[in-house]
Amino acid sequence: MKSNVRSLERVENIKGWLLSGPYWIFAAIFFGYPFVWLVVLALSKWNFISPRETIWLDNFIKLFRDPMFWTVTWNTIRFMFYFIPMGLTLSIALAMAFSKAKRFKTFFAMSFLIANVSSGVAYSIIFTQLFSTNGPVNNFLYDHFGVFIPWFSDPNWAMFSIAIMVTWKFMGYYALIFLAGLQAIPKELYEAAEIDGATKWTQFWKITLPLLNPSIVMVMVLAITLTFGIFTEPFMITGGGPLNSTQTFMMVIYTDAFLKYEPGYAATMSIVAAGMSFALILLTRKLIERKVEFA
Amino acid sequence: MKKKVGLLFLTVVMIVAIVGFSEAITLTLWTAPNPNQNLFWKTLLPEWAKTHPNIKIKWSQIPAAGSSEEAILTAIASNRQPDICTNIFSGFAAELISSKAIVPLDSFAGFKDLVKARDMSNVIKKWEYNGHYYVLPIYVNPMLVWWRKDILAKYGFNQPPRTYSQIYDLAKKVVIPHRRYVYQAVTGVNWWSRWFDFITDYYAASGGKPYIYPEKQVAVFNNKYGKEVANFIYTLFKDHYTAVDLGNLPFYNGAVVGMIMGPWSIPYAQRQFPNILKNDVVVTPPPVPDNYPKDKPIYTFADTKGMIIFKTSKHKEAAWEFMKWVYSNPEHDVLWIKLTQMPPAREDLLTNKLFAPYLKDPVFAAYAKYVPYSVPPALSSKTVSIQQAMTNKLIEPLMYLKTTPQKALNDAVAAVNNILFQ
Known part of the structure; x- marks a missing residue:
C-alpha cells in the first residue's frame, strides 16, 4: 500500500516537473541569466569592447555622488505627483461614466483602449505638433485669451505636459480595471444607502471608494511601475530638457549604456531604480491596501 | 603499399x-x-x-x-x-x-x-x-543656412545677412512675437543638437579652429570666438529675436526667416515644399562676427x-x-x-x-x-558627455537667460575639461 502511494507520488512529481519544466527553462534563459548578468555588470567597468574589469561597488558610490541621479529621482517624484492623481481621478470618473452607459458600453471602453495600444512614437509626434508654439492649442489660446503656454519648452511645464500625455494614454486602460471593480460592488449596498437617505456624494465616499480599494491598489502599482519605466515620450519630445527637467531613469540608463559606453554604470542605475520602485510599491500597499469583503 | x-x-x-x-x-x-x-x-x-x-x-x-x-x-x-x-x-x-x-x-x-x-x-x-x-x-x-528670400524681399533686404549685426538689423524688421522670428539659434536640447548650432557657429566664427585641442584633449572654446558665438545666441534670446520653441516646420511655415539645414533637407523639401525650395530659398554659410574678413572663406560643421x-x-x-x-x-x-x-x-x-x-x-x-x-566634430570617445555638458552648462543657460555668456562659457569649458580629464 505504502509503496503504491510512493510510486503515485513519484509519478505526480515527474508530471509536475515535466509540465512546469518549459517555464523554468524559459525563466532561466530570459530572466535568470539576464538578471545574473545585470548584477555582474553593475560590479564591473566595461565598454562592450575591451575586457571587463571588476570594480565591486565603485559604480554604486559613483551613482550616489552623481547629480544626474538625484535630478532624475526628483523628476520621477514630480512626474508621479502629476500623473497618479490625474490618472486615478480621470480613470475613476471615466469608469463611472462607462458604468452608467446603457448602450455601447463595450464600444466606449474599447475606444479608450486605442490610446493605450497606439504607438508611443506616433502619438508623441502628434502631441508635439498639437502643443507646439504655432500648434492648434496655442493658436487657440493666443487668439481667444491672449495667452501662450510653453508646454514643452518651459522647465516648469514640460514634465506636467508629458504627464498629461501619459494620462491620456493610460486613462482608458485604468478605467477598465475600475469598471470591473465597480461592477463587483453589490447594488444592494447602494439601495440600502438610498433608503437610509445617503446622497450620491456620500455613497461615493462611503461605498464606492472603499470597495474599489483592490482596484485602486492595482492601478497605483501599475502607475508606479510605469513612472520608473517612462522613456518614449520625453525621449521623442523634449530629449530630457529643458534644463534636464524631463530626464528619466530609462533615458539616462539608455544614454549611459549605449551612447557613453558605460553599461556597468547603467546596470547599477537600473538596479537602484528597480529597488526604489519596489520599495515604493511595498509602501503604497502597506499604506492604502485594505481587506475588502462584499458579503 | x-x-x-x-x-x-x-x-x-x-x-x-x-x-x-x-x-x-x-x-x-x-x-x-x-x-x-x-x-x-x-x-x-x-x-x-x-x-x-x-x-x-x-x-x-x-x-x-x-x-x-x-x-x-x-x-x-x-x-x-x-x-x-x-x-x-x-x-x-x-x-x-x-x-x-x-x-x-x-x-x-x-x-x-x-x-x-x-x-x-x-x-x-x-x-x-x-x-x-x-x-x-x-x-x-556641410551645415548651411537657408533663408526665406520672399520674406527678406518683403522687408527690403536684397541679400541675406552675413554677420551677427546684420541679423539683428533684420530681426528689428521681421520679428512678430509668437508668430515669426529671425533665426533658429538653438536646434534642440539633445546631445547631437550642439553639432548644428554652437559647434557650427563656432567653426564659422573661428575659421574652422578646433573647440577641443586635439593633441592635449583640452576644451578651448571659451576663447574670443566662443565669446562671439555665446554673445550672439544670448542676444537673440534676450532681445526676443528667436524663441526656445519655434513650432512645427518653422522654416516652411515662415515662423523663422533663417535656419541651419543639412543637405538631407533637399529631398524632403522637393517632396513636401517644392515651390518654396524652387523660388524662396537662398543658401549661405553660417553667420559670422562683424569683424570676420570678407575675403576669408567661412567654415562650417561637417x-x-x-x-x-x-x-x-x-x-x-x-x-x-x-x-x-x-x-x-x-x-x-x-x-x-x-x-x-x-x-x-x-x-x-x-x-x-x-x-x-x-x-x-x-x-x-x-x-x-x-x-x-x-x-568634422572633435574626435573624442566622450562626445556624448561633452555635448551634454555643452547643452546643460552653455546652451540652456543662454536660452533661458540664466547667466552671462562669459560665465556660461567658462562653466561649460570647465565641465568639458572635467570630463576629458577623467
Missing part, C-alpha cells in the same frame, strides 16, 4: 587545399539604415559581384536598434560584428579606435593612391587619430560618416579591396549623389565634369562648394 597510401593521402590533401583556396570569401557589410543609401548599395553590389566572383558580399542594414552605435556595440559584445561597417561618426570611431576594435586603413597597400584618386587629401586629414586613419569618410554634409574594417575580420585584405573598389571610381560617387543627394567626401565636386549635372541645382551646388570648408 605504404607508398600508395602516402600518395593517396597527398592527393587528398592537395584536393582539399585547392578546393579550400578556390572557395569564395564572404565579407559581411553593414550599412546605414537609410532608404536612399540602401538603394545605392543595392545598385552597386551586383556590379561588384560580376567582377569579383571570389569575394562575396553579404550585405544588410545595421540591425534595428535605438541607434546604429547600440546595434554595433551589441554585435561586438556578442562577437557578431561584420567585416565592414558604414555610418560611423567621429565620436564612435574614437571609442572603437581606443578599444583597438578597428584597423588603421593606412596600413593597407594603396591607401595613399585611394586618397589621391578620390581627391580627398584635405578631407581625410580631419579624421587623423594618433597619426593614423581608421575611417574612410563616405560623405560630408556632418560626416565613414566606413571601417573591424579587427576581428578574417579577410581584412579582401575588405580593403572592396573599399578601394567602391571609392576609387568617381562614377560610384555620381551614383551616390543621384540617390542620396549628399555630397561625397571629395574635393573635386565643383571641378570634376562628372558631377556638373548635379551642380545645376543651386541648393546642392552650395553644399558641394562648402565641402572643403567643412570640419
Whole structure:
C-alpha cells in the first residue's frame, strides 16, 4: 500500500516537473541569466569592447555622488505627483461614466483602449505638433485669451505636459480595471444607502471608494511601475530638457549604456531604480491596501 | 603499399587545399539604415559581384536598434560584428579606435593612391587619430543656412545677412512675437543638437579652429570666438529675436526667416515644399562676427560618416579591396549623389565634369562648394558627455537667460575639461 502511494507520488512529481519544466527553462534563459548578468555588470567597468574589469561597488558610490541621479529621482517624484492623481481621478470618473452607459458600453471602453495600444512614437509626434508654439492649442489660446503656454519648452511645464500625455494614454486602460471593480460592488449596498437617505456624494465616499480599494491598489502599482519605466515620450519630445527637467531613469540608463559606453554604470542605475520602485510599491500597499469583503 | 597510401593521402590533401583556396570569401557589410543609401548599395553590389566572383558580399542594414552605435556595440559584445561597417561618426570611431576594435586603413597597400584618386587629401586629414586613419569618410554634409528670400524681399533686404549685426538689423524688421522670428539659434536640447548650432557657429566664427585641442584633449572654446558665438545666441534670446520653441516646420511655415539645414533637407523639401525650395530659398554659410574678413572663406560643421574594417575580420585584405573598389571610381560617387543627394567626401565636386549635372541645382551646388570648408566634430570617445555638458552648462543657460555668456562659457569649458580629464 505504502509503496503504491510512493510510486503515485513519484509519478505526480515527474508530471509536475515535466509540465512546469518549459517555464523554468524559459525563466532561466530570459530572466535568470539576464538578471545574473545585470548584477555582474553593475560590479564591473566595461565598454562592450575591451575586457571587463571588476570594480565591486565603485559604480554604486559613483551613482550616489552623481547629480544626474538625484535630478532624475526628483523628476520621477514630480512626474508621479502629476500623473497618479490625474490618472486615478480621470480613470475613476471615466469608469463611472462607462458604468452608467446603457448602450455601447463595450464600444466606449474599447475606444479608450486605442490610446493605450497606439504607438508611443506616433502619438508623441502628434502631441508635439498639437502643443507646439504655432500648434492648434496655442493658436487657440493666443487668439481667444491672449495667452501662450510653453508646454514643452518651459522647465516648469514640460514634465506636467508629458504627464498629461501619459494620462491620456493610460486613462482608458485604468478605467477598465475600475469598471470591473465597480461592477463587483453589490447594488444592494447602494439601495440600502438610498433608503437610509445617503446622497450620491456620500455613497461615493462611503461605498464606492472603499470597495474599489483592490482596484485602486492595482492601478497605483501599475502607475508606479510605469513612472520608473517612462522613456518614449520625453525621449521623442523634449530629449530630457529643458534644463534636464524631463530626464528619466530609462533615458539616462539608455544614454549611459549605449551612447557613453558605460553599461556597468547603467546596470547599477537600473538596479537602484528597480529597488526604489519596489520599495515604493511595498509602501503604497502597506499604506492604502485594505481587506475588502462584499458579503 | 605504404607508398600508395602516402600518395593517396597527398592527393587528398592537395584536393582539399585547392578546393579550400578556390572557395569564395564572404565579407559581411553593414550599412546605414537609410532608404536612399540602401538603394545605392543595392545598385552597386551586383556590379561588384560580376567582377569579383571570389569575394562575396553579404550585405544588410545595421540591425534595428535605438541607434546604429547600440546595434554595433551589441554585435561586438556578442562577437557578431561584420567585416565592414558604414555610418560611423567621429565620436564612435574614437571609442572603437581606443578599444583597438578597428584597423588603421593606412596600413593597407594603396591607401595613399585611394586618397589621391578620390581627391580627398584635405578631407581625410580631419579624421587623423594618433597619426593614423581608421575611417574612410563616405560623405560630408556641410551645415548651411537657408533663408526665406520672399520674406527678406518683403522687408527690403536684397541679400541675406552675413554677420551677427546684420541679423539683428533684420530681426528689428521681421520679428512678430509668437508668430515669426529671425533665426533658429538653438536646434534642440539633445546631445547631437550642439553639432548644428554652437559647434557650427563656432567653426564659422573661428575659421574652422578646433573647440577641443586635439593633441592635449583640452576644451578651448571659451576663447574670443566662443565669446562671439555665446554673445550672439544670448542676444537673440534676450532681445526676443528667436524663441526656445519655434513650432512645427518653422522654416516652411515662415515662423523663422533663417535656419541651419543639412543637405538631407533637399529631398524632403522637393517632396513636401517644392515651390518654396524652387523660388524662396537662398543658401549661405553660417553667420559670422562683424569683424570676420570678407575675403576669408567661412567654415562650417561637417556632418560626416565613414566606413571601417573591424579587427576581428578574417579577410581584412579582401575588405580593403572592396573599399578601394567602391571609392576609387568617381562614377560610384555620381551614383551616390543621384540617390542620396549628399555630397561625397571629395574635393573635386565643383571641378570634376562628372558631377556638373548635379551642380545645376543651386541648393546642392552650395553644399558641394562648402565641402572643403567643412570640419568634422572633435574626435573624442566622450562626445556624448561633452555635448551634454555643452547643452546643460552653455546652451540652456543662454536660452533661458540664466547667466552671462562669459560665465556660461567658462562653466561649460570647465565641465568639458572635467570630463576629458577623467
